[in-house]
Amino acid sequence: xxxxxxxxxxxxxxxxxxxxxxxxxxxxxxxxxxxxxxxxxxxxxxxxxxxxxxxxxxxxxxxxxxxxxxxxxxxxxxxxxxxxxxxxxxxxxxxxxxxxxxxxxxxxxxxxxxxxxxxxxxxxxxxxxxxxxxxxxxxxxxxxxxxxxxxxxxxxxxxxxxxxxxxxxxxxxxxxxxxxxxxxxxxxxxxxxxxxxxxxxxxxxxxxxxxxxxxxxxxxxxxxxxxxxxxxxxxxxxxxxxxxxxxxxxxxxxxxxxxxxxxxxxxxxxxxxxxxxxxxxxxxxxxxxxxxxxxxxxxxxxxxxxxxxxxxxxxxxxxxxxxxxxxxxxxxxxxxxxxxxxxxxxxxxxxxxxxxxxxxxxxxxxx
Ligand code: ADP
Numbered sequence: 332x333x334x335x336x337x338x339x340x341x342x343x344x345x346x347x348x349x350x351x352x353x354x355x356x357x358x359x360x361x362x363x364x365x366x367x368x369x370x371x372x373x374x375x376x377x378x379x380x381x382x383x384x385x386x387x388x389x390x391x392x393x394x395x396x397x398x399x400x401x402x403x404x405x406x407x408x409x410x411x412x413x414x415x416x417x418x419x420x421x422x423x424x425x426x427x428x429x430x431x432x433x434x435x436x437x438x439x440x441x442x443x444x445x446x447x448x449x450x451x452x453x454x455x456x457x458x459x460x461x462x463x464x465x466x467x468x469x470x471x472x473x474x475x476x477x478x479x480x481x482x483x484x485x486x487x488x489x490x491x492x493x494x495x496x497x498x499x500x501x502x503x504x505x506x507x508x509x510x511x512x513x514x515x516x517x518x519x520x521x522x523x524x525x526x527x528x529x530x531x532x533x534x535x536x537x538x539x540x541x542x543x544x545x546x547x548x549x550x551x552x553x554x555x556x557x558x559x560x561x562x563x564x565x566x567x568x569x570x571x572x573x574x575x576x577x578x579x580x581x582x583x584x585x586x587x588x589x590x591x592x593x594x595x596x597x598x599x600x601x602x603x604x605x606x607x608x609x610x611x612x613x614x615x616x617x618x619x620x621x622x623x624x625x626x627x628x629x630x631x632x633x634x635x636x637x638x639x640x641x642x643x644x645x646x647x648x649x650x651x652x653x654x655x656x657x658x659x660x661x662x663x664x665x666x667x668x669x670x671x672x673x674x675x676x677x678x679x680x681x682x683x684x685x686x687x688x689x690x691x692x693x694x695x696x697x698x
Contacts, residue, residue: 334626336403337367338636343397350386350609351379356394358602360463360571366497368668371405371420373398384432387411398669406603434609446550447582452560453487455586455695457593458579460609462601467622468492468591470667471657473501473685474674475589475641478681480522480562481674484695487517487564489666490527490558491549491575498527498567498686503670514557515517521675526556549578563695572608580612586698587617589654589691594641596620602642606649617694618654619646621686627660633658657683 334342341469344695345357345364356377357361366376377394391411398407412665450456459475461468466509469492476488490498502520509516528548558564569574579585588609592602592623602619605653609616636659646653661682666673674684 334431335367335659335661336369336371336373336637337365337465337664338623338659340365340367340373340375340398340404341626343401344394347390347394347397347504349379350383350390354388362544363570364465369405369665371403372408373404373406374408376410376412406684412426421459427587427664430574442547442550443578443582446554447584449554450564453533453558453584454562455566455698456493456566456579456582456584457586457691457695458566458576458588458609458614459591460568460572460576460588460605461570461591462599462605465591466570466591467657468570469497469501470663471568471591471620471622473498473667474672474684475691476565477521477672477674478684479565479692481685482688482692484692485560485562486523487558487561488523488525489552489564489565490525490529490567491552492567493528493548493575494568497529497667498525500670501667501672504530507669511557513555515555516557516558521672524558524561526552526558528552531609542557549575553582560652562625563691572605576605576608580609580614580661584670585614587615587619589696590619590644591622592619592642592649593623593637594635594639594643595637597643599641601644602645603649604653615694615698616649617691618652619643619649620654621656624656655683655687657687 341357344362345355347352347356349356349359349361351555352359361379361648363376363378367373377391388411391409393407395407398404398556410688434538459468461474469490472488480486488498499684500517504518508518508526515526517526557698566579590602590605592599619642623637628634643653662678663673663680674681
């Protein structure tokens with residue numbers, strides 16, 4: 332069976348060396364906003380933390396050539412960005428995150444707090460996080476939100492993933508957001524309310540955004556959207572542990588975090604970092620979900636393309652709950668590209684999402 336295009340693209344990029352570090356581009360998390368559509372159109376950004384400009388450009392060319400050579404790829408649109416590497420927060424910075432994450436200026440700090448205070452009708456806020464991009468965080472966020480909606484929970488989905496604001500595609504939202512009394516009206520789709528940073532800004536521009544702007548956008552998505560009464564708001568956060576996560580922690584409104592990973596060891600190192608950040612700031616880890624756990628062959632045999640049970644083991648080692656595994660469903664990718672979350676249908680994977688949604692709902696009901 333042919334592997335899904337997105338996976339073949341990732342594998343091709345895994346073979347390209349990041350000149351800034353000497354490691355694979357994928358291992359370094361340098362590949363952002365990867366999308367590989369059914370139509371063979373592939374887009375991605377390579378984000379280099381430093382490194383010689385010419386060498387970075389050469390790596391971009393190599394990546395484009397490798398992806399263009401993949402069967403089924405019709406066009407490749409890729410850009411490279413470079414920025415100075417920001418060191419990971421020190422233990423001391425993390426510990427003081429409740430007081431003032433990363434020494435945010437008072438003004439920024441107040442803005443986030445004030446924005447979060449406007450969410451008076453929202454009972455619980457849950458972050459969906461991942462160590463790396465391309466692990467299916469947005470796909471799972473959208474399907475889990477829809478599945479929770481099917482349980483009768485009033486759910487809002489806030490897509491704050493600036494690197495790949497994919498919610499408009501995932502939910503088929505191709506219309507402009509409307510405004511009433513100066514506030515954006517969230518979309519109502521598949522039983523949930525949703526708003527995406529991709530609706531507010533041009534996704535191509537969004538790629539150039541950095542820390543302080545992420546915080547501004549997150550504040551805007553909280554403050555300027557008429558969310559109304561919600562039992563749960565899921566926030567699809569950018570990959571990694573950056574300013575968006577620290578802002579959410581800072582807002583003191585975060586009830587818990589769900590962490591998505593593939594079984595791959597490289598993705599798992601970042602999961603450990605994410606768990607450590609949430610834990611040190613007292614944010615409960617609702618659990619880890621292993622995505623792309625296996626691909627079922629025609630005879631029902633499981634092919635573990637990214638290794639077996641890695642996320643489950645990492646969760647166990649970290650003492651975090653393991654919520655469950657989501658296999659690779661070629662239908663899920665196709666449906667996501669066409670704007671139908673499969674959690675809203677009678678596809679077998681809807682059962683997987685319903686079971687996960689029940690566990691998250693049990694957590695929110697228990698606090
Ligand atoms: P992230 O938000 O972590 O960057 P996405 O949700 O955008 O990742 O997923 C990356 C790609 O993988 C998309 O093309 C998506 O449709 C596909 N994908 C995610 N999870 C699965 C899965 N379980 N089975 C098949 N395809 C998946």
